[in-house]
Amino acid sequence: MNFDLNEDEEMLKALAERFVANNYDFDSRRGYLGGSNGFSPDMWAMLSELGLIAAPLAEQSGGMALDATAIATVFEALGKGLVVEPLIENVMSAARLFERVAPEEIKAVWMKALATGSRRMALAHAEHAARGGRTYVETRVDATGALTGAKSCVPAGAGVDGYIVSVRESGAVTSADGVAMYLVSADAPGLSVNPWRMVDGAVAVSLTLAAVPAIRLGGSLADLEENDLLASIARSAEAVGIMQHLFDATLDYLRTREQFGVPLGSFQAIQHRMAAQYAVIEQARALLNLAIVSAGSDRFASAVYGLRAFIAPAAVELGHEMIQFHGGMGVTDELFIGHGHKRLLAISRWPDDPEVALDRFAAVG
Numbered sequence: 001m002n003f004d005l006n007e008d009e010e011m012l013k014a015l016a017e018r019f020v021a022n023n024y025d026f027d028s029r030r031g032y033l034g035g036s037n038g039f040s041p042d043m044w045a046m047l048s049e050l051g052l053i054a055a056p057l058a059e060q061s062g063g064m065a066l067d068a069t070a071i072a073t074v075f076e077a078l079g080k081g082l083v084v085e086p087l088i089e090n091v092m093s094a095a096r097l098f099e100r101v102a103p104e105e106i107k108a109v110w111m112k113a114l115a116t117g118s119r120r121m122a123l124a125h126a127e128h129a130a131r132g133g134r135t136y137v138e139t140r141v142d143a144t145g146a147l148t149g150a151k152s153c154v155p156a157g158a159g160v161d162g163y164i165v166s167v168r169e170s171g172a173v174t175s176a177d178g179v180a181m182y183l184v185s186a187d188a189p190g191l192s193v194n195p196w197r198m199v200d201g202a203v204a205v206s207l208t209l210a211a212v213p214a215i216r217l218g219g220s221l222a223d224l225e226e227n228d229l230l231a232s233i234a235r236s237a238e239a240v241g242i243m244q245h246l247f248d249a250t251l252d253y254l255r256t257r258e259q260f261g262v263p264l265g266s267f268q269a270i271q272h273r274m275a276a277q278y279a280v281i282e283q284a285r286a287l288l289n290l291a292i293v294s295a296g297s298d299r300f301a302s303a304v305y306g307l308r309a310f311i312a313p314a315a316v317e318l319g320h321e322m323i324q325f326h327g328g329m330g331v332t333d334e335l336f337i338g339h340g341h342k343r344l345l346a347i348s349r350w351p352d353d354p355e356v357a358l359d360r361f362a363a364v365g
Helices: 007-023 026-033 041-050 068-080 087-101 104-116 221-256 268-294 300-331 336-349 354-364
Strands: 121-124 146-155 162-168 179-185 191-197 203-213 215-218
Touching: 007 041, 007 068, 026 336, 068 087, 068 221, 068 268, 087 104, 087 121, 087 162, 087 179, 087 215, 087 221, 121 146, 146 162, 162 203, 179 203, 179 221, 221 268, 221 300, 221 336, 268 300, 300 336, 300 354
Parallel strands: 121 162
Antiparallel strands: 146 203, 162 179, 179 215, 191 203
16 A cells, blocks of 8 residues: 655645744743743744645635645644644644534624634533543533533633533433534633643643523534544544654764763663664554544544554653653753653543543453
């Protein structure tokens, strides 16, 4: 099978790599991440100018309707640069879901702004008692259309213009049926937004809804899960990019750092451990390719869940190994290694942990 990129995919890869090369170094990334919303508004505007915000959206929304190959290509390149702008959470997860389930008259109000990045949305689905179960939804809607409940973790939810909130319209809290999506304005009365920092430094929020007015979008948990498959491809591709960067940086370090008068990389035990992690990266990339070529088939969900079940724990273990090779400095904020590991840890635990991903793979496999 030919895995070479076509001309359009090569162009997207070069675009993402140029964005990283021109705008990201270690110090600038720390500055972007330290912003009030966890990223740089200037870099977000630049991504818009490059067309990377709109690209995953449908053509009628001004996008390119990127397929799985293009999504993986872009996000692996962004992962190598540890880009902090929330393309996955605000575009892949939220804007694409909104585009999928919203009525046409509501899309007419929002989609152009979402595609240009002038407005942002975040998906509010996770609840405290769900414990990794996507079907668990307690948030309710009353007869007037107002929402009451709480959402425990909304990544990239600070400073957005609206939230897509999953709401229980009928049935038990663990039922897969009876759930629909609602649109809540960020300045809606009765909405309390509590921001906090995740392990990788990104800003998430928790929501408390007390009779909050909302607009019914429709859709279901099936729409959310189907939409999340490409978002999972993006997360996994980002993880592969980060893993490759950590590996390459550590390899350079081992070739130059000397101990007992010889390079660290000359020790056989270290060579064996690096070879094992090289194999892990190749396995991860092979599973990513399997998920990509499965897109559009009835094997897609199984391939994506299998990819996530492997890469979530493997990425964290690779981060641990690279930190060990750098010694005490590896965990500090002074090196890329620690930052990359924190991002891999966040990816491995969101939107579910490795055990839940493995359960999903077993259920559909």
